Amino acid sequence: MKRKIILIFLLFISLGHLFAYKILYAEQYFKLYHQNLYQYPDDYNGNIWYLERALTRPFVNPLNALAKIENQDMWERYRYLFYLHVNLKIVEQYRHLGSKYDKKNAYFFNAPWKEANLKSLEIAESYYKTAQYYWEEALSWTEKLKDIKYYFLSDVQNWEDEQFRIITGELDYNEIIETDIVRLYKVKQAFLAMDENTY
Numbered sequence: 001m002k003r004k005i006i007l008i009f010l011l012f013i014s015l016g017h018l019f020a021y022k023i024l025y026a027e028q029y030f031k032l033y034h035q036n037l038y039q040y041p042d043d044y045n046g047n048i049w050y051l052e053r054a055l056t057r058p059f060v061n062p063l064n065a066l067a068k069i070e071n072q073d074m075w076e077r078y079r080y081l082f083y084l085h086v087n088l089k090i091v092e093q094y095r096h097l098g099s100k101y102d103k104k105n106a107y108f109f110n111a112p113w114k115e116a117n118l119k120s121l122e123i124a125e126s127y128y129k130t131a132q133y134y135w136e137e138a139l140s141w142t143e144k145l146k147d148i149k150y151y152f153l154s155d156v157q158n159w160e161d162e163q164f165r166i167i168t169g170e171l172d173y174n175e176i177i178e179t180d181i182v183r184l185y186k187v188k189q190a191f192l193a194m195d196e197n198t199y
Helices: 002-019 024-034 039-058 071-099 106-144 153-168 175-193
Strands: none
Touching: 024 039, 024 071, 039 071, 071 106, 071 153, 071 175, 106 153, 106 175
């Protein structure tokens, strides 16, 4: 009896891999991106990993796309909007990740940890600058979208909205990130000015 239970158990373990599937396509990686109410650096890093893979992987067949595709022009527009949207999501993730390391103020009582705070600000700055890179990528996809035939893809209306907000200037991550970096530099200068008499 004991042997049968062990055999059945081993059978279930060996069949476990039959229910797994490979992640091959951009949309599959994109679906792994998630937002929780509370986000921690590991959550941001995981999301960035999935989103960056989504930018490099091939697309699913148009029959399985995230929007209804009826012709090649719609397919091209869908792919360009996808790249735009994913780049914007990466910008958001890097900004949030940077804010986890960004010290908003240089309080006098933080003077004993001056070096640690400066290191933290360096990390935040590098994340903000990486976010700027992906913002530039998003802008390039916005420009490319201007050159292709327009079809409204209602299934991904939020992607359409993002493009419109960029074109009208309502969404400008460069301005937002520059504000982050300018404030970060001021905090950095305040930390650098601290000495043994600060605290």
